[in-house]
Amino acid sequence: MKTKLFSLQIFVGLLIIVLTLALGCKPQNPSTAVIGDAAQKVYVAPGQYDEFYNLVSGGFNGQVSVYGLPSGRLLKIIPVFSQFPESGWGYSEETKPMLNTSHGFVPWDDAHHLAFSTTNGEHDGRWAFINGNNTPRIARIDFGSFRTEEILEIPNSSGNHSSPFLTENTEYAIAGTRFGFPLDDAGSNPDVPIDSYRENFKSVVSFVRIDPESGQMSMGFQLLFPGMDFDLSKGGKGPSHDWAFFSCYNSELAHTLLEVNASQKDKDFIMAVNWKKCEEYVKAGKGKVLKSRYAHNLYDDTKHQANSVIETETIVLDPRELKDVVYLMPCPKSPHGCDVNPTGEYIAGSGKLAAVVPVFSFQKMLQAIENKTFDGEYEGMPVLNYDAVLHGEVKKPGLGPLHTEFDDEGFAYTSCFVSSEIAKWNVKTLEVVDRIPTYYSIGHLMVPGGNTAHPHGKYVVAYNKITKDRYLPTGPELTQSAQLYDITGGKMKLLLDFPTVGEPHYAEAIPASLVKDRSVRFFKIEDNQHAYAAKGEKEAKVFREGNKVHVNMTSIRSHFTPDNIEGVKLGDEVYFHVTNLEQDWDVPHGFAIKGNDNAEILIMPGETCTLKWVPDKVGVIPFYCTDFCSALHQEMQGYIRVSPRGTNIALSYSTNKKPDSESK
Amino acid sequence: MFRKNSFLLAIIVIGLIACTSKKEAEEAAKKSPTPSEIASKQPEVHGTEVKDVELTNPLNQVWVEAGKKNYDLKCLACHKLTDEKLVGPGWAGVTKRRQPVWILNMITNVDMMLDSDPEAQKLLEECLVRMPNQNLTQAEARELLEFMRRNDGEK
Numbered sequence: 057m058k059t060k061l062f063s064l065q066i067f068v069g070l071l072i073i074v075l076t077l078a079l080g081c082k083p084q085n086p087s088t089a090v091i092g093d094a095a096q097k098v099y100v101a102p103g104q105y106d107e108f109y110n111l112v113s114g115g116f117n118g119q120v121s122v123y124g125l126p127s128g129r130l131l132k133i134i135p136v137f138s139q140f141p142e143s144g145w146g147y148s149e150e151t152k153p154m155l156n157t158s159h160g161f162v163p164w165d166d167a168h169h170l171a172f173s174t175t176n177g178e179h180d181g182r183w184a185f186i187n188g189n190n191t192p193r194i195a196r197i198d199f200g201s202f203r204t205e206e207i208l209e210i211p212n213s214s215g216n217h218s219s220p221f222l223t224e225n226t227e228y229a230i231a232g233t234r235f236g237f238p239l240d241d242a243g244s245n246p247d248v249p250i251d252s253y254r255e256n257f258k259s260v261v262s263f264v265r266i267d268p269e270s271g272q273m274s275m276g277f278q279l280l281f282p283g284m285d286f287d288l289s290k291g292g293k294g295p296s297h298d299w300a301f302f303s304c305y306n307s308e309l310a311h312t313l314l315e316v317n318a319s320q321k322d323k324d325f326i327m328a329v330n331w332k333k334c335e336e337y338v339k340a341g342k343g344k345v346l347k348s349r350y351a352h353n354l355y356d357d358t359k360h361q362a363n364s365v366i367e368t369e370t371i372v373l374d375p376r377e378l379k380d381v382v383y384l385m386p387c388p389k390s391p392h393g394c395d396v397n398p399t400g401e402y403i404a405g406s407g408k409l410a411a412v413v414p415v416f417s418f419q420k421m422l423q424a425i426e427n428k429t430f431d432g433e434y435e436g437m438p439v440l441n442y443d444a445v446l447h448g449e450v451k452k453p454g455l456g457p458l459h460t461e462f463d464d465e466g467f468a469y470t471s472c473f474v475s476s477e478i479a480k481w482n483v484k485t486l487e488v489v490d491r492i493p494t495y496y497s498i499g500h501l502m503v504p505g506g507n508t509a510h511p512h513g514k515y516v517v518a519y520n521k522i523t524k525d526r527y528l529p530t531g532p533e534l535t536q537s538a539q540l541y542d543i544t545g546g547k548m549k550l551l552l553d554f555p556t557v558g559e560p561h562y563a564e565a566i567p568a569s570l571v572k573d574r575s576v577r578f579f580k581i582e583d584n585q586h587a588y589a590a591k592g593e594k595e596a597k598v599f600r601e602g603n604k605v606h607v608n609m610t611s612i613r614s615h616f617t618p619d620n621i622e623g624v625k626l627g628d629e630v631y632f633h634v635t636n637l638e639q640d641w642d643v644p645h646g647f648a649i650k651g652n653d654n655a656e657i658l659i660m661p662g663e664t665c666t667l668k669w670v671p672d673k674v675g676v677i678p679f680y681c682t683d684f685c686s687a688l689h690q691e692m693q694g695y696i697r698v699s700p701r702g703t704n705i706a707l708s709y710s711t712n713k714k715p716d717s718e719s720k
Numbered sequence: 721m722f723r724k725n726s727f728l729l730a731i732i733v734i735g736l737i738a739c740t741s742k743k744e745a746e747e748a749a750k751k752s753p754t755p756s757e758i759a760s761k762q763p764e765v766h767g768t769e770v771k772d773v774e775l776t777n778p779l780n781q782v783w784v785e786a787g788k789k790n791y792d793l794k795c796l797a798c799h800k801l802t803d804e805k806l807v808g809p810g811w812a813g814v815t816k817r818r819q820p821v822w823i824l825n826m827i828t829n830v831d832m833m834l835d836s837d838p839e840a841q842k843l844l845e846e847c848l849v850r851m852p853n854q855n856l857t858q859a860e861a862r863e864l865l866e867f868m869r870r871n872d873g874e875k
Contacts, residue, residue: 182756200755270754356752576759578855581793592793612797613849615807637797639855687848688807712806 114558137165141655177509181570192216236283257283293400298332461506579662588633619694623707646682787867
């Protein structure tokens, strides 16, 4: 009785707060929004570790940045789809194949969503996947090396946005095309009029198989749809394990001025796909083989070399022929986020232009499918009755609801872009219990493990598109930001904000304890199988193959061997294969050479990296170590002599060779 | 000529990018350890102090040979076998100057030595480069010591 009365008091109290905020809808004054002990809660003393790794997508920079939480300290930038001159990623001969595609070498992409591998719906600390939106790709980062180990191009896709969200046991990574595009039976993108959209354009959803041991990706199967433009997706969990859910925003099939023409209908769809059943149909031979060219790039950590293979086929299923693998749930106005709660029972669809967040019930969906509670068909696919599948609507969450994350106590957090705030609501009762402003224009948000069966909770992080007056001005282009909120009490509390690298989209955070002891410290030099490795200075050499000059070079604190090279001629291409002989943690060496129309390379201990250089002038050219390695780092340098074409100077090389006159 | 060369070059470049067949690549990828496997196999030899080394005569020839291999791979870059100083001191006479325990700790436990051993600290002042920990096991270090003894004329 007493507790009931108490919770009634809380309820009334919250109601008053909610009403006050809803009526006076303006964000609080930023300077008063931070609570007194915030600094203490984010302070991680020098030498102490953060509690979480937070991997944040870099959006248009094509990279992933790694922050510690709660401090917000930037620990590393992991190059993925974009060349990164700092480490030589995409510049070194070994990493160039990682950026190979069916279009050839593509040195940039737009990286939006991170998905950490899970086992039984929980983080297992093995891999992080991220999508390339522009030239459709999925990359796999290994939590041992914190490097991109694999990139798979997604064929028959344009704008790989609803990707690479994972199924519960990391069986598949999901990839749905954002832009409908013409696709013919030969698997090509034919030359057709754009206004033949309805007739010729398709949207494709891909399921990329992930090997449970190695994490390696391969195309599982693809589903063919009308050009309805998929936006976001999530895999099911628990009871909904066999299903994946997608939002789509262009059921109008518009091909011009989409901001108006794709916003015509009152409802678009959340699409439910039974991937398990699709798998069975593929096994039963119901799929059609479609010719498709796509690159599969894999990095080998003993050869220290990436290899790119062009694949030529995919298997395609037509859900309209199969009848029982795809169902559409009507969702108000151009849904964006499509998020599954930890129990796997509820799916929150966020209609960007809607005043509510509809929450669908998986059990009700199954029931409606069984009872055939359909509201007709859309392009040959069954549309479920809205009321029959609805758990309920979150009323007035805020303006422009985008994404929803979940905590470990039955609450959901929805980002509201237009009103710049986070709304916290109860998943069962759908009541908004708290709201807090963000600065400004929040896109994605993240609770550590908020996408898993057992969220780690503790914080919600807002990833903001606009920072306007939050930091010292830096010209017309300002940083984006992340904001950290404490969610351990009933009310969200702002603790910290920090600028991000690139534009953050979806991010994930994982307890450091699940990852930190897996870190690779160095590569064993004995295991190095690079074709041009010099394992010890005795193996250092320079040799010629036609106009290619190979320099198998070693580096150790603090000299290169060889460091004097002669006999290179104009017209030669020089390949510096530098092996780092160090066998201790945190001792990379760098290598750069004057006038090179290339980057530098950073070579990790035990590794071999290759930098190509085509000399353009006669003369003696210096090279040096770029990574401060010891007290005598400044002395870590050498010369290569470039002679005119046709001169008769033999190839020679040395380190510490005294001139004849001196040695006598 | 130039055109022909660039055509050849293009073929070579394409060959370099995709020279392995799919099957070969998959096979190779299967054999290649994942970073997590690499991480789990990392020897960690910091911080175990060697307190006792037993010397036997005649020299263990298997150890001498194994020691020489590791010398070529991990030590030769900085240490000559004569008394000439390169990055670090030459090895000639080292087994006469230093106790076996000192040598083994310098190889396997260099951070401890540079933190606490006055002789090691003196060498750092001369050479100015902290001797790298090359992650040799105690057994490998013992083999190296056998190679040093051979270098100093023992049989």
